[in-house]
Amino acid sequence: MKVSRFWAWATFIVGASYFFIPLIATFEFSLRMKRGEYSFEAYRVVFADPRFQATFGYSVVVAIFTILLGVLLVVPTAYWIRLRMPWLRPIVEFITLLPLIIPAIVIVFGYIRMYGSNSPLPFLASVRGTDVLLIIGYATLALPYMYRAVDTGLRTIDVATLTEAAQILGAGWVTIIGRIILPNVLIAVLSGAFLTFAIVIGEFTMASLLNRPAFGPYLQLIGANRAYEPAALAVISFAITWGCMSVIQVLSRFAPKSANNPN
Amino acid sequence: MADPFLSIQSVRKSFGNVAVVKDFNLDVDRGEFVSFLGPSGCGKTTMLRMVAGFEQPTSGTIKIGGKDVTYLKPNQRKVGMVFQAYALFPNLTVAQNIGFGLRVAGKPRAEIEARVKEMLGIIKLPDFGARYPYQLSGGQQQRIALARALAPSPALLLLDEPLSALDAKVRISLREEIRSIQKRLGITTIFVTHDQEEALSMSDRIVVMNEGRADQTGTPFEIYNKPTTRFVANFVGTLNVLKGTVVNAANGQVKIGDDTVMLDSDLGGRKAGDSVSLALRPEAVSLGRNDLRETSVAATISEVHFLGSVIRVRAKVGDNSVSLDTFNDPSAPPPSAGSAAEISFARRDLMVLDD
Numbered sequence: 001m002k003v004s005r006f007w008a009w010a011t012f013i014v015g016a017s018y019f020f021i022p023l024i025a026t027f028e029f030s031l032r033m034k035r036g037e038y039s040f041e042a043y044r045v046v047f048a049d050p051r052f053q054a055t056f057g058y059s060v061v062v063a064i065f066t067i068l069l070g071v072l073l074v075v076p077t078a079y080w081i082r083l084r085m086p087w088l089r090p091i092v093e094f095i096t097l098l099p100l101i102i103p104a105i106v107i108v109f110g111y112i113r114m115y116g117s118n119s120p121l122p123f124l125a126s127v128r129g130t131d132v133l134l135i136i137g138y139a140t141l142a143l144p145y146m147y148r149a150v151d152t153g154l155r156t157i158d159v160a161t162l163t164e165a166a167q168i169l170g171a172g173w174v175t176i177i178g179r180i181i182l183p184n185v186l187i188a189v190l191s192g193a194f195l196t197f198a199i200v201i202g203e204f205t206m207a208s209l210l211n212r213p214a215f216g217p218y219l220q221l222i223g224a225n226r227a228y229e230p231a232a233l234a235v236i237s238f239a240i241t242w243g244c245m246s247v248i249q250v251l252s253r254f255a256p257k258s259a260n261n262p263n
Numbered sequence: 264m265a266d267p268f269l270s271i272q273s274v275r276k277s278f279g280n281v282a283v284v285k286d287f288n289l290d291v292d293r294g295e296f297v298s299f300l301g302p303s304g305c306g307k308t309t310m311l312r313m314v315a316g317f318e319q320p321t322s323g324t325i326k327i328g329g330k331d332v333t334y335l336k337p338n339q340r341k342v343g344m345v346f347q348a349y350a351l352f353p354n355l356t357v358a359q360n361i362g363f364g365l366r367v368a369g370k371p372r373a374e375i376e377a378r379v380k381e382m383l384g385i386i387k388l389p390d391f392g393a394r395y396p397y398q399l400s401g402g403q404q405q406r407i408a409l410a411r412a413l414a415p416s417p418a419l420l421l422l423d424e425p426l427s428a429l430d431a432k433v434r435i436s437l438r439e440e441i442r443s444i445q446k447r448l449g450i451t452t453i454f455v456t457h458d459q460e461e462a463l464s465m466s467d468r469i470v471v472m473n474e475g476r477a478d479q480t481g482t483p484f485e486i487y488n489k490p491t492t493r494f495v496a497n498f499v500g501t502l503n504v505l506k507g508t509v510v511n512a513a514n515g516q517v518k519i520g521d522d523t524v525m526l527d528s529d530l531g532g533r534k535a536g537d538s539v540s541l542a543l544r545p546e547a548v549s550l551g552r553n554d555l556r557e558t559s560v561a562a563t564i565s566e567v568h569f570l571g572s573v574i575r576v577r578a579k580v581g582d583n584s585v586s587l588d589t590f591n592d593p594s595a596p597p598p599s600a601g602s603a604a605e606i607s608f609a610r611r612d613l614m615v616l617d618d
Contacts, residue, residue, distance in 0.1 A: 169364035169367060
């Protein structure tokens, strides 16, 4: 008993140090901008940098639209496949996995060829069009996570019977998806949304090659040119990620309860 | 007779080459409680789902209240349905579940609240409005599901094996409750079940289904006592089948084992020397001679099961095995296996089965 406990703790400490030491070191380094004393000078510089505010704000907005697009695309698709076309599932699963296999750089070069200003769909001819294309591209990148999260959520409820119960009570498709299906897979959708957010905030390739002022290219720019600020930005990024996780934890307490999820 | 409220005419349903419902005809009067009874795979649920609108018939018509609804979507039929798996919405409270249909119909809030309260009273769960489905037992969930189906005042109530998932005690109390609510509201109801006891105890009429067809339609009394096909006779209740040979078709003489018995019923065109299958309910057979049961035949006791108040006896008559029940008599010990005995029955209780 005692021995196994010792090894459990030892494993935990090794794992935790692997994770925390670089983080602590980065944090410590980020505090040393002023010679001879610890200060939050690097953070002050970063937060005061208008480019930080602009790029971060831009990425957050893009992330929100990406999540909306992802939910609108994935929830009805995954629902319909579960309900009416289960034979299509392996094919759709394969398609949703493609973004993991095809590098973002390949996708973005494809976009540039397909949607250039001379093409029938000239997304890249305007700034707004490029933003839309970026959001579509991000939704594609997030597809493997979003689809899996939602599909797993749908597995926990009896989709077919709940649909029929709602139908016989007079509900149409929008009501069924909006009031019955979506609320019951909300936790799954939220975890998919969180993963999407994390991907979009740090994404570099697409934003850089489409020349949009996102947070990823800004991180790269600062990292190449400054000493202390990149460390501060890394810590900020971690804080944001953890913040997202806590928000999801809190939200899940208000989530609908079911026999499978009684707490 | 007034026009039937629900009318199912020549309905046929095939999935690919397999016909699961064949030439189904049924008229149901307003306020009637009709059961579809049959083994699994007999097409009873498919027929119910066609009435609900979840499936469309390959041919035939379905009319509710005189209106052809054959190809109408389920959400336009104003039909209530209760499912075997309850199917309460897990994200909504009991009150929201019951009020769902009214909310979808755009009813004012006050009206929904009043109706939900009324329904909770009817199902005798008045204080359960704020709970979630996962906090309820199976029986409670199914009562909520019934209230949800009834809240929008549907014209027709469909029950798809609503008691199958419940344990025996709850099943019996809930079936009485469903029947009494149904009678009180006077709502036309179709009830699908594979449980003959449920069908016999609850229904005004029963449709016994076999391989996609309605084998027999009648009151529980008719179905049990006058089955018209061998399938119905076998499926509903326990049945003893006696193989015999026609001795004289004109006066109904049939030889069973070593004895010859006289029949009241028509032999259906059989001639002397033809074989015939006769059926007898266990409760129509008694051990020994009986003043009310004029026919008796020689038998050998093969098994005796003492069940307390009832003793179930199996006896051999020729090659046939006959099951019969007798009440326990404290002053007389039960017969022993292997002993010779006489069994008696009334000839009017013998049913001639179609082959």
